[in-house]
Amino acid sequence: MTEPVLDVRGVSKRFPGVLALDDVSLTVAPGEVHALVGENGAGKSTLIKILTGVYRPDAGQVHYLGQPVGFGRPLDAQAAGISTIYQEVNLVPLMSVARNLFLGREPRGRFGLIDTARMNREAGEVLARFGITVDPRLPLHSLGLGAQQMVALARAVAVDAKVVIMDEPTSSLEPREVETLFRVVRELSGRGIAIIYVSHRLDELYQLCDRVTVLRDGRRVHTGELAQLDRLSLISLMLGRDVADVRRHGLTGFSAHDAGDVEPILRVRDLTVRHQLHGVSFDVRPGEVTGLGGLLGSGRSETAKAVVGALGADGGTVDMAGRRLKRRTPAGAIRAGMAMLPEDRKAEGIIPGLSVRENIVLAALPRLSRFGVVSRARQDRVVETFMKRLRIKAASPEQKVSELSGGNQQKVLLARWLCLNPRLLLLDEPTRGIDVGAKAEVQALIDELAAEGLAVVLISSDLEELVEGADRIVVLRAGAVVGELSGDDVTEDNIMAALAQEAAHD
Amino acid sequence: MSQILTTPAAPAHPAPVERELRRERLAGLAQRHGAPAVLVLAVLVASVLFPAFPTAENANGIAIQSSFLAIVALGMTFVIITGGIDLSVGSVFALGGVLAAYASQWGPVPALLLPLAVCGAIGLLQGLLIAKTGMAPFIVTLAGLLGARGLLLAVTDEGSTTYLVPKDSAFLEFGQGTFLGIGYPVYLAVLLFVLGAVLLQRTRYGQAVFAVGGSPDAAALMGLPVARIRVLTYLLSGLLAGFAGVLNASRLSSGVTILGVGMELDAIAAVVIGGTLLVGGAGSISGTLCGVLLLGVIQNVINQIGTLNSSYQSVVSGLFLILVVVVQTFLGRRRRRPR
Numbered sequence: 001m002t003e004p005v006l007d008v009r010g011v012s013k014r015f016p017g018v019l020a021l022d023d024v025s026l027t028v029a030p031g032e033v034h035a036l037v038g039e040n041g042a043g044k045s046t047l048i049k050i051l052t053g054v055y056r057p058d059a060g061q062v063h064y065l066g067q068p069v070g071f072g073r074p075l076d077a078q079a080a081g082i083s084t085i086y087q088e089v090n091l092v093p094l095m096s097v098a099r100n101l102f103l104g105r106e107p108r109g110r111f112g113l114i115d116t117a118r119m120n121r122e123a124g125e126v127l128a129r130f131g132i133t134v135d136p137r138l139p140l141h142s143l144g145l146g147a148q149q150m151v152a153l154a155r156a157v158a159v160d161a162k163v164v165i166m167d168e169p170t171s172s173l174e175p176r177e178v179e180t181l182f183r184v185v186r187e188l189s190g191r192g193i194a195i196i197y198v199s200h201r202l203d204e205l206y207q208l209c210d211r212v213t214v215l216r217d218g219r220r221v222h223t224g225e226l227a228q229l230d231r232l233s234l235i236s237l238m239l240g241r242d243v244a245d246v247r248r249h250g251l252t253g254f255s256a257h258d259a260g261d262v263e264p265i266l267r268v269r270d271l272t273v274r275h276q277l278h279g280v281s282f283d284v285r286p287g288e289v290t291g292l293g294g295l296l297g298s299g300r301s302e303t304a305k306a307v308v309g310a311l312g313a314d315g316g317t318v319d320m321a322g323r324r325l326k327r328r329t330p331a332g333a334i335r336a337g338m339a340m341l342p343e344d345r346k347a348e349g350i351i352p353g354l355s356v357r358e359n360i361v362l363a364a365l366p367r368l369s370r371f372g373v374v375s376r377a378r379q380d381r382v383v384e385t386f387m388k389r390l391r392i393k394a395a396s397p398e399q400k401v402s403e404l405s406g407g408n409q410q411k412v413l414l415a416r417w418l419c420l421n422p423r424l425l426l427l428d429e430p431t432r433g434i435d436v437g438a439k440a441e442v443q444a445l446i447d448e449l450a451a452e453g454l455a456v457v458l459i460s461s462d463l464e465e466l467v468e469g470a471d472r473i474v475v476l477r478a479g480a481v482v483g484e485l486s487g488d489d490v491t492e493d494n495i496m497a498a499l500a501q502e503a504a505h506d
Numbered sequence: 507m508s509q510i511l512t513t514p515a516a517p518a519h520p521a522p523v524e525r526e527l528r529r530e531r532l533a534g535l536a537q538r539h540g541a542p543a544v545l546v547l548a549v550l551v552a553s554v555l556f557p558a559f560p561t562a563e564n565a566n567g568i569a570i571q572s573s574f575l576a577i578v579a580l581g582m583t584f585v586i587i588t589g590g591i592d593l594s595v596g597s598v599f600a601l602g603g604v605l606a607a608y609a610s611q612w613g614p615v616p617a618l619l620l621p622l623a624v625c626g627a628i629g630l631l632q633g634l635l636i637a638k639t640g641m642a643p644f645i646v647t648l649a650g651l652l653g654a655r656g657l658l659l660a661v662t663d664e665g666s667t668t669y670l671v672p673k674d675s676a677f678l679e680f681g682q683g684t685f686l687g688i689g690y691p692v693y694l695a696v697l698l699f700v701l702g703a704v705l706l707q708r709t710r711y712g713q714a715v716f717a718v719g720g721s722p723d724a725a726a727l728m729g730l731p732v733a734r735i736r737v738l739t740y741l742l743s744g745l746l747a748g749f750a751g752v753l754n755a756s757r758l759s760s761g762v763t764i765l766g767v768g769m770e771l772d773a774i775a776a777v778v779i780g781g782t783l784l785v786g787g788a789g790s791i792s793g794t795l796c797g798v799l800l801l802g803v804i805q806n807v808i809n810q811i812g813t814l815n816s817s818y819q820s821v822v823s824g825l826f827l828i829l830v831v832v833v834q835t836f837l838g839r840r841r842r843r844p845r
């Protein structure tokens with residue numbers, strides 16, 4: 001192997017409470033396309049942020065072109081030749097394509113003024129090399145996402161980059177745009193540019209990458225030639241499960257019979273969201289926990305969001321308790337008896353500055369009030385009931401939610417939705433980021449709720465949790481249902497087998 | 507715009523894309539040419555209705571009266587494009603005038619430099635607070651509005667002292683001198699607008715102003731010095747407001763303490779009427795010029811009517827502002843983010 005252009009040696013990074021990276025090493029040679037994979041929380045983004053100068057490592061060193069480096073700012077990393085392309089296009093939508101391309105390093109003519117004509121001409125030339133013909137004077141947002149991503153790539157490479165880091169660059173692209181992107185990536189690698197490619201789409205990795213590094217829980221668990229690693233082994237490494245086990249069980253004995261004869265309360269058919277879901281169908285029965293499984297980016301959260309109308313669907317139907325939901329909106333979903341706990345409870349659920357009581361009754365306020373006047377007595381009764389039932393540990397109902405532990409915050413959110421007497425509960429990663437003890441409690445609660453006749457949809461990237469919690473599991477991959485497990489077939493091995501097996505088809 | 511993409515954006519949905527592009531073009535047109543079109547229309551209507559309107563004398567009057575607001579609004583344009591707001595400019599304008607009149611006793615150079623130094627310092631301080639501590643521009647510059655007004659009252663014995671510019675001072679030339687019958691302030695405003703347009707469109711600083719307002723996160727990730735750009739922008743706004751105050755003091759031969767109240771709102775109105783997005787990221791210097799002139803024409807026309815109280819000027823300006831914002835909102839609803 002030639003001298004590596006980037007050599008990460010034993011890097012560690014600690015955040016309060018978590019060791020995000022633990023002695024991770026990574027080498028990338030010029031012209032190599034190196035896959036970086038791992039599930040959520042594996043440390044990929046932390047590693048990328050260290051490489052791009054957003055974070056500084058607590059231990060270890062990054063060698064770049066043979067020299068130890070420590071970038072203080074993203075600008076320094078860029079100037080040195082390490083460019084990054086983010087999942088979301090990070091350009092300025094209202095500015096023209098050419099201006100985005102050259103922002104911060106515009107060609108200057110007389111008096112140090114920007115030479116607009118030259119900038120537009122050069123932008124056209126650069127873009128043509130990337131296979132996009134577009135008037136560079138057009139505002140960026142008038143381009144399709146694929147073209148925008150190409151502009152980002154062109155910008156990254158134009159600064160004489162030696163290393164380009166691509167963080168899930170294809171997540172919002174059309175298949176044809178993906179092909180163009182791949183062509184450009186291969187061309188770049190042919191020119192000796194090293195590429196670190198982060199993606200959850202196994203097909204892409206196998207098409208594009210030479211070597212792979214797998215991270216799990218902040219540690220490097222594998223580095224090697226990608227071609228020598230089959231899909232099943234790769235998935236096992238990512239999820240941390242035994243390969244032999246998976247092999248032995250395989251994808252056999254799929255039983256078609258349902259857990260019960262109960263009429264499903266939720267019937268989802270052909271749910272389609274452009275780029276994200278491709279005809280997802282499944283049923284949820286009362287008294288049952290239905291798990292949505294799959295790797296990160298497989299469309300689990302998107303499915304839940306589309307069901308409750310938080311994500312606009314392009315097609316498909318949702319029937320709740322025998323009635324079709326016509327215009328799907330979150331408010332309509334709540335009226336129909338659905339409640340959803342979002343994945344990111346900080347951003348989408350909890351209001352940290354309010355008290356436990358206020359957070360709980362928030363969604364139920366219309367029911368607890370008469371003529372717009374909120375009855376405090378009724379509030380207190382409801383809050384007391386749920387604090388007791390969900391065993392929420394708070395000094396008093398008036399304590400600020402931000403002062404509670406993660407597990408108790410999650411319970412407060414759960415209480416908020418249970419106030420509404422939902423018939424269907426969608427839980428997206430309900431135990432993420434909460435400690436082990438609280439986790440078990442939340443899991444027990446979910447079981448209790450289902451036993452009381454509630455229909456529950458459980459989304460979790462923790463296989464163990466999914467297998468133990470769910471009665472039935474709908475396995476998703478790339479926005480489509482690839483398998484359904486129920487009864488005794490609900491095992492970790494079967495889920496992994498379903499993920500790998502299906503992947504091998506295409 | 508006939509050339510679109512060879513990488514087809516969405517073959518499955520040709521109709522919405524087509525509609526979006528059309529909407530896009532319309533929004534672009536309205537934003538770029540809306541203000542000048544309305545200005546031309548207003549001038550034409552006024553010329554037909556009022557014989558006293560289309561005279562050189564009247565036009566000269568509008569021009570000189572608008573020049574002070576124009577200079578203030580110029581700085582405001584930069585601030586608003588970065589996604590910020592500067593409420594302090596009215597007070598800073600008045601403070602600049604008072605300091606200029608006060609310092610004119612030592613000659614024209616101190617009369618220019620003292621107010622610029624103080625107003626620049628106020629702008630710089632506001633910029634540092636906003637950029638480095640992440641405080642809201644609204645709050646910081648509201649404090650600036652109060653602070654600058656307080657400073658003004660302090661140096662004028664609570665407003666009871668009005669400093670007069672010495673009658674023979676060369677400083678008076680600034681605001682009162684004319685060339686070819688047109689006042690110096692008009693030339694200065696035009697010159698500043700040309701420089702401002704070049705600064706915004708043809709320098710890296712100007713491009714960064716757009717980027718910071720359009721998407722601060724993306725700007726930072728692209729390696730732009732976001733904080734420095736913000737600081738410079740508020741500094742520029744303070745300097746321009748102060749300079750407008752200096753010119754005004756020279757024109758009035760004194761530092762009038764009650765000036766500039768509510769001027770920040772006129773400046774914001776002119777900028778927004780000129781097509782600059784209040785949320786930042788898009789706007790133009792020429793639009794602001796049209797916005798200022800439009801406000802000037804409205805005031806002039808209401809004065810021409812005579813029977814109408816001049817307060818109606820604010821009513822009409824307000825209606826225009828609402829109209830512009832409504833149009834912007836409808837046309838530009840989809841322009842904020844990449845789809």
